[in-house]
Amino acid sequence: MPAPLRTAGFHHITMVSTDAPRTLAFYRDLLGLALVKKTVNFDDPDAYHLYFSDRVGEPGTILTFFEWPRSPRGRWGVGGVHHLALGTGDAGTQLMWKRRLTDAGVGVTGPLDRGYFKSLYFTDPDGQILEIATRGPGYAIDEPADALGVELVTPPSERLPDGRDGDAIAALTHPEPVPEVTDAMRLEGIHHISALTDDLAEAGAFLEGALGLRLVKKTYNQDDGRTKHYFWARYDGDQVAPHSALTLFDWAGSTQGARPGAGQTHHIAFRARNEEEQLAWQDHLRGLGVDVTPVLDRTYFRSIYFRAPDGLLMEIATDDPGFAVDEPAAELGSSLRLPAWLEPRRAEIERSLTPLARR
Ligand SMILES: [Fe+2]
Ligand SMILES: [Fe+2]
Numbered sequence: 001m002p003a004p005l006r007t008a009g010f011h012h013i014t015m016v017s018t019d020a021p022r023t024l025a026f027y028r029d030l031l032g033l034a035l036v037k038k039t040v041n042f043d044d045p046d047a048y049h050l051y052f053s054d055r056v057g058e059p060g061t062i063l064t065f066f067e068w069p070r071s072p073r074g075r076w077g078v079g080g081v082h083h084l085a086l087g088t089g090d091a092g093t094q095l096m097w098k099r100r101l102t103d104a105g106v107g108v109t110g111p112l113d114r115g116y117f118k119s120l121y122f123t124d125p126d127g128q129i130l131e132i133a134t135r136g137p138g139y140a141i142d143e144p145a146d147a148l149g150v151e152l153v154t155p156p157s158e159r160l161p162d163g164r165d166g167d168a169i170a171a172l173t174h175p176e177p178v179p180e181v182t183d184a185m186r187l188e189g190i191h192h193i194s195a196l197t198d199d200l201a202e203a204g205a206f207l208e209g210a211l212g213l214r215l216v217k218k219t220y221n222q223d224d225g226r227t228k229h230y231f232w233a234r235y236d237g238d239q240v241a242p243h244s245a246l247t248l249f250d251w252a253g254s255t256q257g258a259r260p261g262a263g264q265t266h267h268i269a270f271r272a273r274n275e276e277e278q279l280a281w282q283d284h285l286r287g288l289g290v291d292v293t294p295v296l297d298r299t300y301f302r303s304i305y306f307r308a309p310d311g312l313l314m315e316i317a318t319d320d321p322g323f324a325v326d327e328p329a330a331e332l333g334s335s336l337r338l339p340a341w342l343e344p345r346r347a348e349i350e351r352s353l354t355p356l357a358r359r
Helices: 020-030 091-103 166-171 200-211 275-287 340-352
Strands: 010-017 034-041 044-053 062-067 081-088 109-113 118-123 129-134 190-197 214-220 228-233 245-250 265-272 302-307 313-318
Touching: 010 020, 010 081, 010 190, 010 313, 020 034, 020 044, 020 062, 044 340, 081 091, 081 265, 091 109, 091 118, 091 129, 109 166, 129 190, 190 200, 190 265, 200 214, 200 228, 200 245, 265 275, 275 302, 275 313
Parallel strands: 010 062, 081 129, 190 245, 265 313
Antiparallel strands: 010 265, 034 044, 044 062, 081 190, 109 118, 118 129, 214 228, 228 245, 302 313
């Protein structure tokens, strides 16, 4: 018997931008991520596909954007992502982010104490909801580390809206301006992704059965104290892997479906180690009756796509070959890269794209 398939966590998340230069200014210049690949949407070559990441493009730290200038504004709802959380070291570096963002004119809420981490919320220029979350203290604060996700945990009153001192939270910030992203505050990639479902049990069974994730926390939304909020992650019964937590809010009975578009997540991608493991995933998913695409060559990884039962578009992407496959590692993101079959159209494609500022 082969070992059961368990994803290591997220590979990347893909969102929709209406303005590539503005997205570059926000994610590279303000949030300090590296542009690791400048290419086009292989299914729509007149549109940019920008990849941001840490320096080298490690899976789990990758944020990508399709640029669709005429896309209508999307809306979050069932079958869609509500927000993306990026990690930072601790409460101190989180406050530095609050100061840096507010000084840049970005409206920020928090930091709110979620128990397992502290959270700061804001939106990107297209309206995508973002969070910066502290690395810890982690999910073992109210359950044993080797038995996470067992109890339904009621958050203590001081973490609920009525128990918070909103004025004190709003006033809290770093005392000095933060003109540069310091090494200590550098964003650590995907901390968690939170989505909305109308069937928590079915969605959870899919995350467990299809992707090999495990339930690590059953609690309530700490902004209303009522809505169930469950967390799944890559968990071996001891440690919760970084870049692997998918959380679901229970919107049972809701008719508000997610509407794709600007300011929304297009899809989320999980990791397969290599091509061989990806084919095993494809077989496994088909065996569960899931409609899966053929393997598509995305140059930097290979991809299969499918939908969760509530409609959330998912991908499994391989760790290899990575972003250094078509330009030197030291020059990632510096020039427009095209797959071989689009090279004959380079001049025409370059004319259709807005030039992006170099750093
Ligand atoms: Fe969150
Ligand atoms: Fe993708």
